[in-house]
Amino acid sequence: MTAPGTRPATEPTAHPAAHPAAEGDLAPPDSTVLRWRSLSWLFPRRGALVAALLLPLIVVVITLAVMASSSGMSLSQTVSGLLGTGDPGTVMVVRDFRLPRVFAGLMVGAALGVSGCLTQTLAGNPLATPDLLGVNEGATAVVVASAAGSATGMVGDWWLGPLGGVAAAVLVVLCAGGAGSRGYRVLVVGIGVSTFIGAVSDLVMSRQNDSTAGGVFLWAVGSLTGRDWGVGLPLLVALLFLVPLSLTAGHRLQLLRFDDDMAAGLGVDLRRVRAAALVLAVALAGIAVGVGGPIAFVALAAPVLAKRLSGPTRVPVVGSALTGAALIGAADALGRVVAPVELPVGVVTSVLGGPFLLWVLFRSDRPT
């Protein structure tokens, strides 16, 4: 039914007997039941605390990311620039150049985090990232095609990426014939389709000259260079739609630990929930890839970290969004200061994200 062992953390850990609940309810130990007449809501205390702690962290990341540059800017200059009280030059640099890019990065990170959270929960498998749905390969294929088709060998407009990503994901779902049990069939078919699309791009690339190949490689590593409000604001609007929907879907996905019949007994059609979660994951990953390129590892690491923070029984949608945003914001800032040449954000996320994930996972040294 499930892949045992890959998802011990999602097993229910609430023991009503071991935890004498205050009002005789069966709320998990880290939650409070809020009631208003016939409505009730399980308020995740630990998750909310984590979110409350992550938000100021993100503000710090924003400040540092705006500050980080080769030209150098003091903390007070940065803050006054952000608040609009500094000298006009600083305000312009901060508000028109640095902030939009940082903002776009945060949005991309949030989208990747939520998307990864949905796919990992769907499959009960930490390796199930949205890249397996063909989003990255589809976006890359379209970008390769645009570079190969243009006379200059330049990579085309940013919106080509999400278009290709979503097209590939639609192809995956069509080939899989629906979301299937536990979302596994979609993932396996996704691997097949993305490998196939990737091979076609490789084939096209091997016929290109080295400068085109280099340009596409730079894109395919994931970079936020030159992203402005024109990209960030549409992304924000999309997230304002997609994240609340993902929250709802994530809440329902908690029922995945039961089989379909029992879930139906609880009033949830899991097949529809799976399909909805899949669509949301694809849409989120698609726009993220379009703006930032296929930035590696955030979609895998952010939900794993968020789950670590917010407790085992949750589907950490908000936590994943905040963790993803913080990861990309920090990585982009680091990429601009550590080396003489600017490092693409994708390089930093994978070089530093790996050890960071390991440190977080292994520090507490519990069975994960």
Added chain:
Amino acid sequence: MSTEQEGAVQRTGSSPLDPISSQGRPLLGVGALLVVALFALALVSLLVGTGSSSATGAWHYLTGDPAARADPQLRLAVMDVRLPRTLAAALVGVCLGAAGCLLQAATRNPLAETGLLGVNSGAAFAVVLGLTFFRVHSSSAMLLCALLGAVAASSVVLLLAASGRAAGSPLRLVLAGSALGATFHGLTAYVLLGTQSTFDIYRYWTIGSLAGVKTADLLPLAPLAALALLTALGCARPLSALALGDDSARSLGHHPARVRLVVAVVVSVLSGCAVAVAGPIAFLGLLAPYAARTLSGARMTAQLVLSALIAADIMIVADVLARVVIRPWETPVSVLLALVGGPLLIWIARSPRLSTAGASA
């Protein structure tokens, strides 16, 4: 839905430890068929090539026709070009098929593939370092770099996964593998972004090819791979026990952490050999076990053997196709692998009686 559930019920009917199940004899037939196919494909691989030497000429050479034996060009084509490639394809296939099967069973994760231990990205990083800083150019030096990098990366992953109290937990291995794999991948990208000349060589190495493989390169790897394969067969029974859960395995007298460690070492040796010969070929280690599992159900030994055979067959097909699709040029074998294997994986995943196989690994 209903067919999927039926499949699940049928499979749980036969215990994974039961050696004499009702499916036993057909499986033997499938295995024999795959072996016959392997030899037939190897023959085709010796007969077909990019150069001017014809298939009939090669046939005469193989059957010992004196005139053909005297032809130096035929000898070059068959013995020095096609034979090593065929052997290499079979070796790489067997290694990747067995390694992928073992890794998926040990991590209980049907999405796990051989690159997971950091083998591929470690090898790629070592090759890039060698190209950039040590002026490595010959194919055997690159092969050495790849092998060293693969073994070094997987050792680090294994050490991390085996440390601490949660030693050897499947999730730990999976996460450690993908985390370090990502790190090496990022470091590779970092070096490549700085050096255009390395990138040019790297982008051909990384798509994987068997062109230019020499028998001398394979000879030192073959005993290593054979030893690892024997160990792998020895691991089959403990691994089946592990599929029942760690506690059950312990009560049957196995040591889950120790078994996983041995398996991980075997996997890293096997996929290290493969990546050294053919570059980082990621997909086969996922496809072949998936296909094998759909045929064999939960029985580990059968799964392992079938997976190795299937992978070897697919690898030779891909290599032969790589020589002919855009004659007279060669296509990278990994591209052909993806073009052939992608649709194949989709087909297997869609076939109704097989669709739960992935989730039950």
